[in-house]
Amino acid sequence: MAADLGTMIDAYTASHREEMVAELMEWVRHPSVSRADLRTEGAPYGPDVREMLTFALNRLSSFGFRTEDHGGYCGSAWYGSAEEEIGFYAHLDVVPEGPNWIFKPYEPVVKDGFVIGRGADDNKAAAVLGLYIMRFLKENGIRLNKSFRLMMGCAEETGMDDFKTYLQRGGKVPGFGIVADAGFPVCYAQKGGWNADILVPKGKDILEFRAGNVRNAVPGDARMVLRANADEVIKAFEGAEDITAEDLGGGRVQITAKGQGGHAAFPEGTDNAATKLAESAVSVLSGSAYDIRGLEFIAKTFRNPFGEGMGFRYEDEMSGKLSSNAGVFSVENDRIRVLLDIRYPVSADIHMMTEGFQALLKENGVLLEKLQIEKPFYIDKNDERVRKLQESYQEITGREDEPYAMGGGTYSRVIPGAITFGPGLHHDEKPEFLPKGHGGAHGPDEVLHIESWLRAYKIYLRSIIRLGQ
Numbered sequence: 006m007a008a009d010l011g012t013m014i015d016a017y018t019a020s021h022r023e024e025m026v027a028e029l030m031e032w033v034r035h036p037s038v039s040r041a042d043l044r045t046e047g048a049p050y051g052p053d054v055r056e057m058l059t060f061a062l063n064r065l066s067s068f069g070f071r072t073e074d075h076g077g078y079c080g081s082a083w084y085g086s087a088e089e090e091i092g093f094y095a096h097l098d099v100v101p102e103g104p105n106w107i108f109k110p111y112e113p114v115v116k117d118g119f120v121i122g123r124g125a126d127d128n129k130a131a132a133v134l135g136l137y138i139m140r141f142l143k144e145n146g147i148r149l150n151k152s153f154r155l156m157m158g159c160a161e162e163t164g165m166d167d168f169k170t171y172l173q174r175g176g177k178v179p180g181f182g183i184v185a186d187a188g189f190p191v192c193y194a195q196k197g198g199w200n201a202d203i204l205v206p207k208g209k210d211i212l213e214f215r216a217g218n219v220r221n222a223v224p225g226d227a228r229m230v231l232r233a234n235a236d237e238v239i240k241a242f243e244g245a246e247d248i249t250a251e252d253l254g255g256g257r258v259q260i261t262a263k264g265q266g267g268h269a270a271f272p273e274g275t276d277n278a279a280t281k282l283a284e285s286a287v288s289v290l291s292g293s294a295y296d297i298r299g300l301e302f303i304a305k306t307f308r309n310p311f312g313e314g315m316g317f318r319y320e321d322e323m324s325g326k327l328s329s330n331a332g333v334f335s336v337e338n339d340r341i342r343v344l345l346d347i348r349y350p351v352s353a354d355i356h357m358m359t360e361g362f363q364a365l366l367k368e369n370g371v372l373l374e375k376l377q378i379e380k381p382f383y384i385d386k387n388d389e390r391v392r393k394l395q396e397s398y399q400e401i402t403g404r405e406d407e408p409y410a411m412g413g414g415t416y417s418r419v420i421p422g423a424i425t426f427g428p429g430l431h432h433d434e435k436p437e438f439l440p441k442g443h444g445g446a447h448g449p450d451e452v453l454h455i456e457s458w459l460r461a462y463k464i465y466l467r468s469i470i471r472l473g474q
């Protein structure tokens with residue numbers, strides 16, 4: 006890489022820093038949660054993410070780039086006119102803000118070198134980098150022998166229906182692309198996904214059970230209403246950690262639990278409030294006359310986030326441990342609906358796993374309503390394109406980290422030729438002003454570390470120029 010190009014990138018980044026941060030904050034102001042239940046013509050994921058896509062495409066065309074709206078599923082912007090394209094993928098939808106925020110999720114602020122807001126990191130940071138990659142190339146007159154194409158999806162967090170539908174309908178994607186939705190360096194393997202809705206017989210004394218908004222986030226709060234003797238139950242829960250019982254009158258008691266929210270694929274450090282509530286209720290009320298049998302199954306099967314209670318303990322060197330998240334709970338008639346997000350290692354036997362789990366459900370009278378299996382992703386570490394990306398990463402960070410495997414599923418699992426690379430740096434600084442459990446991508450007070458983000462920008466610019474020459 007020519008030294009003058011490095012200087013040019015450094016100078017451009019330094020002089021655009023404030024502008025980039027301000028741009029990102031504008032993007033974070035949109036509460037772009039994907040809501041397929043609110044779909045209308047041209048807005049398959051509801052009005053909020055529709056409005057976000059329009060905003061993003063307008064921003065891109067205001068800088069003179071050609072854009073296209075793919076029916077509200079996703080959108081594209083191009084720099085260059087060569088037929089062969091390099092893709093750069095980001096998503097515009099965010100997970101719902103969830104509980105326990107100290108800051109305001111959609112009124113972003115900058116504090117101690119961090120931007121705070123829902124989507125500041127996941128994944129608007131990447132979409133804005135896409136815009137600035139295009140601006141850099143254009144404003145510096147850099148010609149590549151491939152076009153650069155930024156593609157922005159609208160339903161990544163809710164199962165990637167955006168690109169699945171776009172591709173099913175014959176939409177074209179670049180032959181090779183970068184998914185900017187995880188960490189550096191190159192991610193060469195991703196666990197498979199096993200998503201299911203199950204219906205657990207609840208037990209007649211459970212009137213309500215509610216936790217979580219999306220499958221792929223660990224619920225930080227849970228609430229249950231029991232038909233019970235209030236004094237007796239309140240006394241039983243006295244001293245239980247992070248659990249509160251309250252008399253609602255009329256023989257109903259509300260019990261709430263606080264846990265630690267976070268991303269389903271990375272259970273370390275999280276604490277599922279719903280399974281905690283179930284476990285606590287079972288231990289406190291065992292031997293009582295109350296019928297809460299659904300909670301027994303939930304506590305036993307899902308309290309452990311590595312699938313142990315389900316009878317799975319898959320782990321391999323390539324992609325690590327299986328993870329299991331019970332993300333959303335609600336009562337439907339005489340059952341508790343539970344939405345599961347399970348990520349299995351590349352080498353796991355998915356057929357055996359499915360059969361084993363189906364047998365366990367049957368034994369306990371639990372219904373399996375929806376099951377969606379997504380295959381794992383894998384690319385050879387020695388692929389030439391992987392090497393080019395690794396080189397750019399090393400130049401900027403001076404680090405020799407090897408390509409890595411992970412449990413998080415990105416667009417790589419859905420879009421052919423799309424390799425996950427950045428934008429997070431694993432030596433990103435953590436904000437000292439936030440308590441434990443805050444600051445993560447799907448948890449409360451999501452942050453973006455600005456310096457790391459700018460380093461990611463430089464890595465991407467070098468990578469794109471390298472791939473385009």
Ligand SMILES: [Zn+2]
Nearest residue numbers: 127128161186
């Ligand atoms: Zn994301």
